[in-house]
Each structure stands twice: as C-alpha cells, then as structure tokens.
Amino acid sequence: MPVSTLAIVLVLMALSAFYMGRRRATAAQANGGYRTSSRPHHHGLYLAIWVAIPAALVAAFWLLIQGYVIDSIVLADLPPAYADISPDRLNLLLQEIHSVAGGGIVGREVDDGLRLLAERYHDLSMIGDAARLVLVLGLAIGAFVFALRRISPRLQARERVEKVIMIFLIVASTISILTTVGIVLSLLFETMRFFDKVPITEFLFGLNWSPQTALRSDQVGSSGAFGAVPLFAGTLLITLIAMLVAVPIGLMSAVYMTEFASPRFRATVKPLLEILAGVPTVVYGFFAALTVGVFFRDLGDAIGLDIVSESALAAGVVMGVMIIPFVSSLSDDVINAVPQSLRDGSYGLGATRAETIRLVILPAALPGIVGAVMLAISRAIGETMIVVMAAGFAANLTANPLEAVTTVTVQIVGLLVGDQEFDSAKTLAAFALALVLFLVTLGLNVMALMFVRKYREKYD
Amino acid sequence: MSQALADRTARTGVPDDDIAVSGRDISVFYGEKQALFDVDIDIPRQQVTSLIGPSGCGKSTFLRCINRMNDTIPGCRVTGELFLDGEDINSPRIDVVQLRARVGMVFQKPNPFPKSIYDNVAYGPRIHGLVKNRGEADEIVERSLEKAGLLKEVKDRLQEPGTGLSGGQQQRLCIARALAVGPEVLLMDEPCSALDPIATARIEELIEELKANYTIIIVTHSMQQAARVSQKTAFFHLGQLVEAGLTERIFTSPEDERTQGYITGRFG
Amino acid sequence: MSQALADRTARTGVPDDDIAVSGRDISVFYGEKQALFDVDIDIPRQQVTSLIGPSGCGKSTFLRCINRMNDTIPGCRVTGELFLDGEDINSPRIDVVQLRARVGMVFQKPNPFPKSIYDNVAYGPRIHGLVKNRGEADEIVERSLEKAGLLKEVKDRLQEPGTGLSGGQQQRLCIARALAVGPEVLLMDEPCSALDPIATARIEELIEELKANYTIIIVTHSMQQAARVSQKTAFFHLGQLVEAGLTERIFTSPEDERTQGYITGRFG
Amino acid sequence: AEARDQIRVVGSSTVFPFSTAVAETFGKTSGFKTPVVESTGSGGGLKLFCAGVGPEHPDITNASRRIKESEVELCAKNGVKEITEVKIGFDGIVFANSKATAEVDLSLKDIFLALAKEVPVDGKLVANPYKTWKDVNPALPATKIEVLGPPPTSGTRDAFVELAMEGGAKQIEMLADLRESDKKAFRAVAHSIREDGHYIEAGENDNLIVQKLEANPDAFGVFGYSFLDQNSDKIQGSAIGGVTPTFENIAGGDYKISRSMFFYVKKAHVGTIPGIKEFVGEFTSEDAFGEFGYLTDKGLIPLPEEERAKVRDEAVSMQSLTM
Amino acid sequence: MTDQAINESGSESVRSSTVSDDAFRGRLKRRHAADRRFRLIGLGAILVALTMLGIILVSIVGKGYTAFVATEIMLTVDLDRSVIDPKGTGDPAVIGAASYGKLIRDAMMAAFPEVKERRKLRSLFGLVSGEASHEIRQYVLDNPDAIGTRQAFWFPADDNIDMLVKGHIDRKSAEGDRKVSNDEIAWVEQLEASGAVRTVFNSRFFSSGDSREPEIAGVWGAVVGSFFMLVVTLLLSFPIAVMTAVYLEEFAPKNRWTDLIEVNINNLAAVPSIVFGLLGLAVFLNVMHLPRSAPIVGGLTLALMTLPTIVIAARAALGAVPPSIRQAALGMGASPMQTVLHHVLPLAMPGILTGTILGMARALGETAPLLMIGMVAFIVDIPSGVMDPATALPVQIYLWADSPERAFVEKTSGAIMVLLGFLIFMNAIAVLLRKRFERRW
Numbered sequence A: 001m002p003v004s005t006l007a008i009v010l011v012l013m014a015l016s017a018f019y020m021g022r023r024r025a026t027a028a029q030a031n032g033g034y035r036t037s038s039r040p041h042h043h044g045l046y047l048a049i050w051v052a053i054p055a056a057l058v059a060a061f062w063l064l065i066q067g068y069v070i071d072s073i074v075l076a077d078l079p080p081a082y083a084d085i086s087p088d089r090l091n092l093l094l095q096e097i098h099s100v101a102g103g104g105i106v107g108r109e110v111d112d113g114l115r116l117l118a119e120r121y122h123d124l125s126m127i128g129d130a131a132r133l134v135l136v137l138g139l140a141i142g143a144f145v146f147a148l149r150r151i152s153p154r155l156q157a158r159e160r161v162e163k164v165i166m167i168f169l170i171v172a173s174t175i176s177i178l179t180t181v182g183i184v185l186s187l188l189f190e191t192m193r194f195f196d197k198v199p200i201t202e203f204l205f206g207l208n209w210s211p212q213t214a215l216r217s218d219q220v221g222s223s224g225a226f227g228a229v230p231l232f233a234g235t236l237l238i239t240l241i242a243m244l245v246a247v248p249i250g251l252m253s254a255v256y257m258t259e260f261a262s263p264r265f266r267a268t269v270k271p272l273l274e275i276l277a278g279v280p281t282v283v284y285g286f287f288a289a290l291t292v293g294v295f296f297r298d299l300g301d302a303i304g305l306d307i308v309s310e311s312a313l314a315a316g317v318v319m320g321v322m323i324i325p326f327v328s329s330l331s332d333d334v335i336n337a338v339p340q341s342l343r344d345g346s347y348g349l350g351a352t353r354a355e356t357i358r359l360v361i362l363p364a365a366l367p368g369i370v371g372a373v374m375l376a377i378s379r380a381i382g383e384t385m386i387v388v389m390a391a392g393f394a395a396n397l398t399a400n401p402l403e404a405v406t407t408v409t410v411q412i413v414g415l416l417v418g419d420q421e422f423d424s425a426k427t428l429a430a431f432a433l434a435l436v437l438f439l440v441t442l443g444l445n446v447m448a449l450m451f452v453r454k455y456r457e458k459y460d
Numbered sequence B, C: 001m002s003q004a005l006a007d008r009t010a011r012t013g014v015p016d017d018d019i020a021v022s023g024r025d026i027s028v029f030y031g032e033k034q035a036l037f038d039v040d041i042d043i044p045r046q047q048v049t050s051l052i053g054p055s056g057c058g059k060s061t062f063l064r065c066i067n068r069m070n071d072t073i074p075g076c077r078v079t080g081e082l083f084l085d086g087e088d089i090n091s092p093r094i095d096v097v098q099l100r101a102r103v104g105m106v107f108q109k110p111n112p113f114p115k116s117i118y119d120n121v122a123y124g125p126r127i128h129g130l131v132k133n134r135g136e137a138d139e140i141v142e143r144s145l146e147k148a149g150l151l152k153e154v155k156d157r158l159q160e161p162g163t164g165l166s167g168g169q170q171q172r173l174c175i176a177r178a179l180a181v182g183p184e185v186l187l188m189d190e191p192c193s194a195l196d197p198i199a200t201a202r203i204e205e206l207i208e209e210l211k212a213n214y215t216i217i218i219v220t221h222s223m224q225q226a227a228r229v230s231q232k233t234a235f236f237h238l239g240q241l242v243e244a245g246l247t248e249r250i251f252t253s254p255e256d257e258r259t260q261g262y263i264t265g266r267f268g
Numbered sequence D: 001a002e003a004r005d006q007i008r009v010v011g012s013s014t015v016f017p018f019s020t021a022v023a024e025t026f027g028k029t030s031g032f033k034t035p036v037v038e039s040t041g042s043g044g045g046l047k048l049f050c051a052g053v054g055p056e057h058p059d060i061t062n063a064s065r066r067i068k069e070s071e072v073e074l075c076a077k078n079g080v081k082e083i084t085e086v087k088i089g090f091d092g093i094v095f096a097n098s099k100a101t102a103e104v105d106l107s108l109k110d111i112f113l114a115l116a117k118e119v120p121v122d123g124k125l126v127a128n129p130y131k132t133w134k135d136v137n138p139a140l141p142a143t144k145i146e147v148l149g150p151p152p153t154s155g156t157r158d159a160f161v162e163l164a165m166e167g168g169a170k171q172i173e174m175l176a177d178l179r180e181s182d183k184k185a186f187r188a189v190a191h192s193i194r195e196d197g198h199y200i201e202a203g204e205n206d207n208l209i210v211q212k213l214e215a216n217p218d219a220f221g222v223f224g225y226s227f228l229d230q231n232s233d234k235i236q237g238s239a240i241g242g243v244t245p246t247f248e249n250i251a252g253g254d255y256k257i258s259r260s261m262f263f264y265v266k267k268a269h270v271g272t273i274p275g276i277k278e279f280v281g282e283f284t285s286e287d288a289f290g291e292f293g294y295l296t297d298k299g300l301i302p303l304p305e306e307e308r309a310k311v312r313d314e315a316v317s318m319q320s321l322t323m
Numbered sequence E: 001m002t003d004q005a006i007n008e009s010g011s012e013s014v015r016s017s018t019v020s021d022d023a024f025r026g027r028l029k030r031r032h033a034a035d036r037r038f039r040l041i042g043l044g045a046i047l048v049a050l051t052m053l054g055i056i057l058v059s060i061v062g063k064g065y066t067a068f069v070a071t072e073i074m075l076t077v078d079l080d081r082s083v084i085d086p087k088g089t090g091d092p093a094v095i096g097a098a099s100y101g102k103l104i105r106d107a108m109m110a111a112f113p114e115v116k117e118r119r120k121l122r123s124l125f126g127l128v129s130g131e132a133s134h135e136i137r138q139y140v141l142d143n144p145d146a147i148g149t150r151q152a153f154w155f156p157a158d159d160n161i162d163m164l165v166k167g168h169i170d171r172k173s174a175e176g177d178r179k180v181s182n183d184e185i186a187w188v189e190q191l192e193a194s195g196a197v198r199t200v201f202n203s204r205f206f207s208s209g210d211s212r213e214p215e216i217a218g219v220w221g222a223v224v225g226s227f228f229m230l231v232v233t234l235l236l237s238f239p240i241a242v243m244t245a246v247y248l249e250e251f252a253p254k255n256r257w258t259d260l261i262e263v264n265i266n267n268l269a270a271v272p273s274i275v276f277g278l279l280g281l282a283v284f285l286n287v288m289h290l291p292r293s294a295p296i297v298g299g300l301t302l303a304l305m306t307l308p309t310i311v312i313a314a315r316a317a318l319g320a321v322p323p324s325i326r327q328a329a330l331g332m333g334a335s336p337m338q339t340v341l342h343h344v345l346p347l348a349m350p351g352i353l354t355g356t357i358l359g360m361a362r363a364l365g366e367t368a369p370l371l372m373i374g375m376v377a378f379i380v381d382i383p384s385g386v387m388d389p390a391t392a393l394p395v396q397i398y399l400w401a402d403s404p405e406r407a408f409v410e411k412t413s414g415a416i417m418v419l420l421g422f423l424i425f426m427n428a429i430a431v432l433l434r435k436r437f438e439r440r441w
C-alpha cells in the first residue's frame, strides 16, 4: 500500500474512531446520567488520537529507515561480480538497482548480477511495505481497542485531549528554536573557518570592505579587505530610509482606514495595499534601479545635488514602499481591536479624532504596532533583491543617503551565487556576515522587547 | 428652529433661558430598530434632572443624543431637533468637540483609559489646553479626584494604571475624569450603580454642589436617589418619554398610569 | 484540611454539611499590594449570603477566590484555604474547569461575548454537554433568558450580537448565561447595579426561587437589597472581613463599630 | 533514495543560456527526459559536482572558466575521479555604452588607467586621480568616468580584470617593469579596481546594466556579448584597441577580451544515468555549437572548426581530464 | 483656563465657562485644524501608497500585456507522404521520426519562390518558430489520414518576428541596429498583405513550461511549481505558527525561557531569506536527502521563513483580544483550551490571517532562498507532484529577466502579471475569510 493510501486509511480510521467514541460516550451518558467536564466529542477525539498518533509516528519512523535498511541488506552480500566494487561506486550501483527494480531505464546493459540484485531489492521492498502495513494497521487497531476499553463516564477525556493539544502547541513553539539552532549550526563552521583566515577584529571593526581576492591559484590579485562595518552601516542606512517611508505611511494609512474611512473603503484599500507586499522583489529591484534611481538622479541634477543613480535613497524608498503593508495591515488589525468603550471615553471628553487616536488608541495598540514595525524592520534588514539591483555592491562607509552603499544581504548573495570557492575567505565571508547579522538583529530584538514591556498599556 | 423655540415657553411654562437642553421630536434608530420615539423634553438649567425607566427603555440612548455620542455608533441615526442653550446641536455649525467639552459624560460601564490614574484625569484638561504646566495639572487632578471621592484611596498610587482599580473605583475615576474638563452640562449614566452607600452619598453631595453651576442629567435606577438629588424627573418607557415634570409631582401624583405602575412597583 | 474542618463547627455553630463554602485565612495580593487580609468565613448551603462594604474593600476579590478566577489575573496570589463542600478548591486534585462549572459567576462589568445573544446563553450548556440537540438548546436558552427577565425584550433578535444590548440588558444576559449552566453556587457581583427596579425585582425573585437549590453569594451596595434577599451578610472593610452573621442581626445590632458606621451611613 | 532517470546539469550562469538550449532540443529529439539545468555559478556548480558520485549529485557542471586544480583535488577526494572536460566556445566581454552617445575607441591602457585603484603618476603609485575620460586620454571625451560592471564575486569580473586590466597594465612601462621584478605586486596593482564611485559594482543581471546604460548615456557597462547582440539598437560596444566586438572579431580572436566556456562530465555517471552520452553528443554536434548551429543564435561564439572537431572527438570518447 | 479664571472661580470651579470662552475657541480652531491635517495626512498616506502601487502595476502591465498575445504565420504545408512515411507503413514510430523541418522548409520555399540564396533561405526559414515542425509532427501523429494532403497551418512566429509585428522593433531604424533584416521585414510585410499574419491570444503562455525560445515559453510549469510549494508552505507554517502563537501568548508561563523564544522568533523574521536557503540546503538536502529542485524542499524552506511572520502577527492579534472575554469564558467553566479555541482565536483570526497573507505573499515572491536549493533551474516538464523537479514563478521571472533575448522582456512582465494574479487570488480568499471574522467590541 503506498504511503498516501496508508495515510488516508489512517485518517479514515481516526474519523470512525472519533464517531464511535462519541457514540459510546453519548450512550453512556444517556444511561448513567453522569456529569464530567468531558463531552462525548472529547471521548471521540481521545479515541481518534489513540488510533492515529502512535500509528502515524511508527509509520513515519518506518518510512524513514526502511530505505536504508533494505539498501544495506542488499549491499551486505554482493554477488562476486561486484565483490571488489569501490566504496564510492556503491552509491551508483544502488541507483542502478533502484532504477531496474522500479522498471526505469539505465544507461547500460543490465547484466545478470544487477538483475539479481534488483530482484532482491524489489522483494525486500515488498516485504518491508507489507510489514509496515501490518504493523501500522495493527497498532492502530490495538490502540483503538485499548482506548475504547478505557472510555467510561469516569474518563477525563477532555483533559487528556487537551494535554495532547498542549504537547502539540509546545512542540510547535520549539520549532522556532530548532530553526534557530539549524541556522546557527549551518553558519557556524564556515564562520569559524573564515575567522581562521581573517581576524575577527578586522572583520568586526574594519572600515574597508573589498573582497577582491584572487580565486584561482594562478591569479594573485590583491589580498582583499574584510572590514564589515561599511556593510552594517549601509544596512542601517537603507533600513532607516525604508522605515522613514514605511512607518509614517503605513501607520497613517492604518489610522485612516480604521478611524476615518468607511468600512467599504477600508475593505477595498487594505487588500490593495497588501498587494505591495507580494510584488516580487525582482520587480521592485527593476523599479528602484531604472525608475526611482534615475528619477532621483535627474532631480538632483535639476537642483544641483550630486545624487548617484545607485543611491541608498532610491533603494531605501522602494524598500519602504514594499513594506508599507507590513505596518499598515498589522497595525490596522490591532487598532481595530481596541475596544469601542475607550474611544467613547475619549470622545465623550471632547477629544477630536486626532487626539483620541494619538493619545488613547495608539498607546493602547502600541505593543501590536511595535510588533508590526519590528516585523517591517526585519523585512527591510533581510531584503536582498532590491538592494542588489538598485544600490549595488559598492561598500562605502557613509551616512549620506545620496551616495551608493551596500548591505550585508547584498554581499551574502553576491558571495554565495557568484563564483565561489569552497575554502576561500571570500566565500566563507558570506557565512560570517550572516551569523553576525543574526547576532546584531538579536540584540535589536531584545531592545524592542524591553521597550514594549515598559510601555505596554493593557486595556479592559 | 425659531418656531420650535417659540413654542417652548408656551408648552413648558419655563422661561426660555432657564432651559439648558430641549429636545423636539427626537427619534433614534439602530439600523432598522427604533429605540426612541419622538421625544419632546426640556431640561432646566442648573438643576438636576433624572431619567428613569425600565432597562432598555432608551435612557442611555437619549443621553447620548445630548452630546452626540450616537454619532460614533455605526448604523445609529438620530432625527429631530435638540437645542443646547438655544443652539441646535445637530446643526452643521455646531462643533461636536466643543459640544462634548461643554457636555461631559460619565458612561454606564466604567471605561478608564489603559493609562495611569493621573493621566486618565489629566487627559481632558490637557487636550483642551486647560492646563499649562505640570503644577496646574496636578492641582486639577487632585481636585477632581477629591470631588469624586476617590482621592484618599488612590493618592499614593496615581501612577498605577486606572484599569487596576475596583469596579466602583473605576466608576469614580470616570466621574473625576469628566469633572476635570469643567463642562456646563454633565450627563451621568448610572454613576452610582457600582458604588457603595458611602461613595454614593459622596457623589450625591457632589451633585448637590455642582448643581449651582452645572446642568446635570442623571440616569438612575434608584428612585430614592432620583427623589433625593433631582428637581425634575423624566420617565421613559419602551422608547417613549411618558412623562416629565417636577420630581415631587412625578413621585407623588404621576399622570400616566405607566409611570404610576413603575414607581409603585417594588423598590430598587 | 481536616484540622481546619474540625475547627469549623466549633467556630460557627453551624453543622458541617450545611456549609457550602468556607474560607480560612484567605489573603490575596495583587503584586505587592495586599487586597484581602486573613479572611475566615463560612457560607451556608442553599441560602443567600450578601457581601457588603465600601467600594474597593475586596468584595469582588473575595468572590473571585471562590471560583479561582483570581488565577487569571497576572500577579495575583491567593493564600489560605477555601473549601467547597469540604474539598479544598486550591488542591491540585481540583479541576478548575469543573469548579467553575459548579460555581457560576456574574461579573461586575457586563462582559457578553461578541457573539449572538443566543450563542452567549447556549455556550455554557454546549461546552458542558447539557444539551444534545438544537431543541434542547433552544429550550434552555429560552428558559434562562426568561429567568433573567430578558426574554421578552430580545426574543425576536436572538441572533443579534449581545454587545448591541443596553447596559442593563447586557447584565441580564450575563445572568442568563450563568444560569444556563445550572451551577451549585452562584456568585453575583452587583448583578442589579445596572438594573431598573422592575428588573431588579425580577432578579430578586429569581434569587428567592434559586435559593431552594443553589447557594448564592451576592455582592451588593444596596443594603435594602441585602436585607430583602439574604439570610446571611458579611461586611468587608479595607480588605478585612469585619463581621459576618445573620442578616437581621448585622443590620439591627452590629457588633463592630465599623459595621455600625457603615450601615447607619446615608442610604443608597 | 529515489532512482533518477533525468540528467542534472549545474553551474555557470554564463553557460546557462546555451546549456538550456541544448537541453531543450535534446529533450525534444532524443526520447530522453529533458535535463534539468540549474544556474549556480561556476564555482557553486563545481562544488556540487565534486561533492560525490551517486544520484543525488549532478552529472554535469558548466563553467565559464577552467576547473581549478584545487577543485580537481576536491573532486578526487570525494570519489569523483574521472572527469571529462568539454570546451564549447567563447564568451566575449564587451565594454559598451548607449547609442545616444558617440562611439569610442579605447585601448586596454585607457581601461586600466580609468578603472584601476592605483595608477602610476610620475613614477609613483597613487590613488587613481582621473575623473573624466579626457584625464585618461586627451583623445577621449570629457565625460565623467562611470562604468557599471560586475562585483568582485563574479566570474565575469575575474575575466575582465585578467584580460583587460592586466593587459592594460602591461602596456605601462613602469608596471611592466614591476611585473618583471615582483609578479605578485604587479598583479596586486593590476587586479585592483577603484572603489571611489567611478566603477559601479552593479549586480550580475546584464539586462539591468543594459537598461541602466540606456537611462544614463554617459555610463559604460561591462557584460557578455550576447546582451550586446540582442540590444544592438540601444547600445554599442566600444572598440578595444581598434577592434569592435563583433561576432567575427571575437570568433577570430582579434577582439582580446573573451574567455572560453566549458562543461565537465562526471564519467562515473555515464551508463548509470540514462542519456549523458547522448546529451554530450548533442551539445558537441555541429547543429548545436557549430558555426551555424542554434547556439550561435543564442550568442555563442563558436570555436574554430578544427578545435571543434577535436573537442567533439574527445567529448564523445569521454576522455578524462588531466590537469 | 487662564490663571485669572482659576483665581476668580476659586477652588469651587473646575467649572469653567472656559470651554466656551474665546481662548478656548481659538484653541479649538487650532485643534480642528490639527484634526483635519491628521486626517489629510492619513488620506495622503494611503494615496501615496496607492499611487506607488499604481505606478508599479501600470509599468508592469504596460510592458507585459503583449505577452498575452502571440503572432502566428500561416503556411500551407504539403504533408508529403514521401517525406513522412515513404513506405506507407502507417507505423507511428516511423511517422514520428520523419523530418518535419523539411516540410516547413518546403512550404516556405513555396511561399517565397524568389528566394534562392542559401544564406537568405536560412533567415527565411527562421520566420516561423522551430516549434512549427513539432506541431506538424503532433498533428500528423494525431491525424494519420491527413498524410498526403495540403493544409494551411498557423504557426507561431519566431520571437524576433513577433517583436517586429508587435512594434517592439522599429522597422525604420538602420538595419544593423535591429535583430531583423530588411529582407525579413519585406517578407513579413508581404505575408501581412496576404493576410497570413495574425495575432491571437497566447494560450501557450499559460499552458506550457519554460523554453529557451521566447515564442513558446510559458509559465504553467512555474505556476504549478509555485502552487505545490505554497501548499506545502501553508500547510506547515499556518498551523505551526498559530499553535506557537497560542502557546506563547495564552499558555506559556512568562519566564526567561519564553522570553527567549519570543525574541528568537522576532529575530528569525530578520534573517535574510537567502540564509533560510542555506538552512534548507543543509537540513533538507544534505541531512534528509530530499531531492534537489523539488517543491517540497522549497515549501519547507519557505515555511520556516514564513513562520515568524505569522507568529508575530498572530501574537499581536491574540494580545489585542480584551481580557474580559477570557474572563467571561473562564467564568462559565470553559477550560483555558476551550476559551482559546472558542473565543480568543476566532476574535484574533483577522490579525492572524493578515499575517498569513503577508507571509504567504512574501513566500510567493521570494527568489533568494530558492537559489540555494536548486530551484533556479531550467525545467521544461510540468511537475506532477511535490517531489518532481520544479521551478517557481519568481524564479521564472528572475531567469527570464536575465535572458538576453529581447522577447523575454514582455514575457517577464507577463509572468509578473500572472504572479500578481496568483497573489490576488490567494489574498482574495484570505481577505474574504478575514472579513467574516472581523468585529469590534
């Protein structure tokens, strides 16, 4: 039975278990007239959980290891023809075995030895599949019987079900931790290798970024400089510009939509603005590079300012436009959630709308708004394509938005998708940049958390 | 407007400039549902008027007409004319902000801002520019809390959030907040409902005091309270103003039998 | 627990199984601030007990101890022992969900769910499995609304949101919602504060009726109401239980002078 | 592990347009599945390619430069011992500007002087002082030096530096002497591009550079020949040393800035993954990479005829690479 | 209130006729002006944002709408038996292997008998797409009876001719400046005159996979790839994010550990998307050995990237639900879990859906992480499941935007329009859902 069918069967079994559990509990309730905090459907869920979860876990585990186990059995005693096969060709032999067993084509004559192995593989797979089926279904049925026995008026099914849900919730919450661990681990080793080549102090405090190192051994080249300060400064500058665009526009839009506009207007404009978040960043990149950048340069020419067409300003403004909906839509939701009674309180004192919004509604909605802004900042810091196309790679250390700067993400992408070499400082620098950026934003977030804690106004 | 005003003296027997608020043909609709039906009422200046009547009869709705709080309820529509000092409050020339500063309101459900107790009270004076510095604000906050009988309980925790107070304390906080602006008319929607007798007495005293300068309209379910504090009483029933007049008269010799039925029902 | 229980009869003179709720040494802290001080109290079964006292004295706080609603307030800490039918409600073996189903509560500030009126009332019976089908639910909703005296006003708008009701209606909706679950003990935090006399009378009648099967604890500011409906009265002051006893005795010959002072203050 | 019956190609973004064209034709005509071609950059492709043998590793990698010794070693370490190298043609790197401006004729020396980080002035190396092309060479217009080119992370940049910059540096006497005495120091000078805003490190999207040139007629751009070919109505390639970047000039080797393109085949996979041999055959057929093959339509500059024949022979016989 | 007023009325009055005095009126005027300004700023903000959106959309549509039509050229083809099936076997294998290119070439020569020179013939044959011979082949395989007849066929024009017909190539510019020669223009004009050139709706653009020939390249493969990927992303990120948010906001004890998780989630939102690509590469490809270029890997990677966005939005939304609702439910004897499921979560749903919209929109438009897991690839076949090699819309856009052929410019914009259509469709569903949950209290 293929995996998908097995999954469907399990779901069906869980469903019927649910109905049976519910029926039985209903019946028991009708007879016994008992009262616990568990409803019949809790009993149903209890049963369904017993049926589905252990079986699903076992099935998943089985699936995970079956392939390896069978492969190693097949390879364990190879026919003499393959006895002296070199270890790194084993992989290929397996590919051939799989191909032949699955009825696919192989780019060479299929000899007897191979055919034998393939048959063996095929047989073992069949056995494995059958065993899996029996085990999983057996487990499901066993669990069903076991749990059905336990269903009684006394059983605190709701508590059990809720406990299981709680476990799910906790497991879900730890995924973010696992993700973080994964990110750190996937960056750490390369970063350490990078710091073997480039001193960490130079990286953190160096003011010059110029990874013009030679890539080929016959190519000497200049040694390159890996001072990351200009990159972080550039990131900061562009993020700042983006936030100067996105926060006022986004926040004011949200305020207008919730407090001034008609529901119809709000219902149309909000989704429209959300489109801005989904326009592919490549498109923004072109827009920034070819329209906005040139526009600013011409504007500069007209008023006698020297604005380069790769200015931080152009990239920042366009990025700001992109993240407007992060601020506007999320703020809109939290502003909308402020209870009407607070508005009434303020209006009743003769406050104008603007005053009510500024002094009562926004403070009450502050934690949510800060969350929205933090999300927008995060998005700006992590954004790549726009900056790659509009701001470029020039690592200038400047606070002047009219000049070209580059960002950490641009360099990461440049280093990773450009011509790379597995152990040159140039390629490894990408990992170090990512890790340091990770730590820097971590610091920012800790500060934001403390800010919110301090100014939180809990209503109701 | 002039016609309506002209009629007034005739109808009420009260001279014009003793009338602070007067409503003509006021109907209020929540969407389809009509909550008030053609209410005609005159409310005397610098006196206390009670609105009484069974729950859901439209007292709060009427109260909210006077400072146009109904504007803020989506789907709520008010027809008819309402005059404050002879000005039609629904006329476009009227500034609702000023109107609401002139007509203060204490809501039925206490709704303190999620700010400190101090900021709750200082909020009104600040937005209206009635205070210039911290000192003035301190003074006005203290005075208002004192009047609302809350000062003693909260004076050492002025910086704590207003939402952490007990129900009755919250209600007094809202009263203090309304007083701080110094309105001409004060609308009080069951200001004592969450208060114990002592606090109630304090508020009633306050009402007595304020009466000298303010026009007060109070919704109450306690007929004793109405009798104690108000000079005029209006009785609402099912969205209609059944009867209005001097409190004494209403309680002793009501004209309408619905009024009679209500006030001779068991006491609250 | 056993020791405490053993002490009880001696102290109260009431046989054990007539005591529904009994508290020993209950103190409640909001963060640093102590709101209740060592309260010892016994509340008789199938009677009505009133809690009275000035605003902010801790009545609501005590009430919330009985169904452990204080658990939900961050920073709130309860010490001491509280027994419901002889079981320590703070013991880990107690399921607070079941506890709250047994001990219903009507809050001081009406807090209807932002759902339809019908769903507000049907919610409790549904989660507790008291109804099996729509018909039963209809019946229980109707019965509960009727008991709370709200049915007439809302029966043609059961599907409209509960938040669109008047203040008093919202409070009656919350009462109906609590009744629908059929609790053993009913905690009512100023259930009539937003109600007019007629509705109040209706609720008082209801309390009278319910008393036969339920233990009722009511916070009220109206001493008349306390006198009318309750058999026992407890007087709180500044977080302390000053005095508790038969209502009649408390109102006629209070032992403590604070009680004396309070009940002879002006009337509410 | 699943069985795979589809060729996987990774590697250079420069070779990508050609490799994909071959893959498509191969898929349509051969009866095998259309290979999946991935653009990872030459280095990235080799890294994947050299990670090992087996179905989860690619069969072929494209490169816009030759494989490095270190990469061959890495391959060998991971069991990828036999590799076949196939050279497919040339990629011209052009120095172009908008048609709205006059065409210029530059020498490699001009390019070096305009773009180097340090240039010799009065026998000393100083930070590049030139602001306009006229400063570099009085024959050139007095417009600001503005060159949009690939960042240091790009293979095109490496080739440009090596061919144009280094070539230009050699023409300067002082640097030529330096080259004799200290090769390393010479290269350090020759390979460093200025970072004061005159050389603008644009991304690797050549279309974007073309469009930026259109918007900014004073600027020059550095990119691959195919983009010049496709946009000949908007931009023009500057002559380098009197030779314009035309198809014939690049193919004939007269135009100096061009590099070879390759792909590498993992021999171990031949015979296991179906179709590799046939794919290589298609790529090296005259129809594809020949003088009139479809790849020239896509902008490939073909190898000379004899070299093509040799490449074809070696490719089809899967001759192993020796460094 | 002026000092004097205070003095006059003494402590007796907070009473201030002050709310009617002139000073008050003056202030009121200013306050109203401020209010109007505030409102105008709000409106202005929305207008600015909408204008930006408008500009972007207009520029995309302006460049891209021509991608939705295709130029076709009519040729009368002699389905010559001697070429297709000389022995008359009728065997599909024989028929399939015939040289259909020759049929097209013959048809071309018949249409332009005057062209003889080899070089010119080459460019003449180039007027129609190379796809023409595949089409004929397919036609003959489907209709073996047609062998031996003469039939008129509409073939897709070569991309350069397509550009010419659509006016993207200026016929008047110098010959060396354009990709079409004078001869070709003359031929096309001749064809146009005889009605053998037409532009039709480009259904191929919506139904086929990628191609190196712009005239036959389509987005369907990318659409399907994006769809599979987003299904995986949504199925994982939405439930996990909501569960995480619920746990952290409603159940978790507030301690250092949960603070850590909170900060950590916020921080994940700031991780550059390409780093998620690195993570996906390390975990899903190198450790779990999932296939490269597969939507499942893309989906998993994007799910990790989207997770924090939805978690943050969901937490903000949950936190905005007033405590009185929770109190009411708990007081009814609802368990904390029931309180959350029945009351808090539905009330927070609009905010959660907003987060989902934003997160999914980002996932849909993201290229960088896909670079690392092999989805930036040329894939012709339409994927039929989450394990097949596939590409995605933004990647397709990225690849086309970087292709030299001029004809890919309009295709790029066309693909962007398709992506936006996809996005709008996806958002519309979420917006409808969100509206159902929205209420104020």
Ligand SMILES: Nc1ncnc2c1ncn2[C@@H]1O[C@H](COP(=O)(O)OP(=O)(O)OP(=O)(O)O)[C@@H](O)[C@H]1O
Residues within 6 Å of the ligand: B163, B164, B165, B166, B167, B168, B169, B194, B195, B196, C030, C033, C035, C054, C055, C056, C057, C058, C059, C060, C061, C062, C073, C108
């Ligand atoms: N959440 C809270 N945080 C901090 N302090 C609180 C909180 N809730 C109540 N208090 C304080 O605890 C004390 C007792 O409050 P409680 O609500 O029990 O009073 P009450 O007797 O019910 O008064 P009322 O009749 O006004 O409702 C008051 O001083 C109040 O300010």
Ligand SMILES: Nc1ncnc2c1ncn2[C@@H]1O[C@H](COP(=O)(O)OP(=O)(O)OP(=O)(O)O)[C@@H](O)[C@H]1O
Residues within 6 Å of the ligand: B030, B033, B035, B054, B055, B056, B057, B058, B059, B060, B061, B062, B073, B108, C163, C164, C165, C166, C167, C168, C169, C194, C195, C196
């Ligand atoms: N926002 C609203 N939407 C719909 N109906 C409403 C709304 N507010 C009030 N109503 C209805 O209008 C009628 C009058 O309500 P109002 O609040 O004025 O009553 P009330 O006299 O203040 O009653 P109570 O003493 O209970 O507060 C009631 O039937 C009520 O249900």
Ligand SMILES: [Mg+2]
Residues within 6 Å of the ligand: B059, B060, B061, B108, B189, C166, C167, C168
């Ligand atoms: Mg009311």
Ligand SMILES: [Mg+2]
Residues within 6 Å of the ligand: B166, B167, B168, C059, C060, C061, C108, C189
């Ligand atoms: Mg209370």
Ligand SMILES: O=P([O-])([O-])[O-]
Residues within 6 Å of the ligand: A418, A419, D011, D012, D013, D014, D015, D040, D041, D042, D043, D063, D064, D154, D155, D156
């Ligand atoms: O992708 P490239 O290695 O050819 O730059």
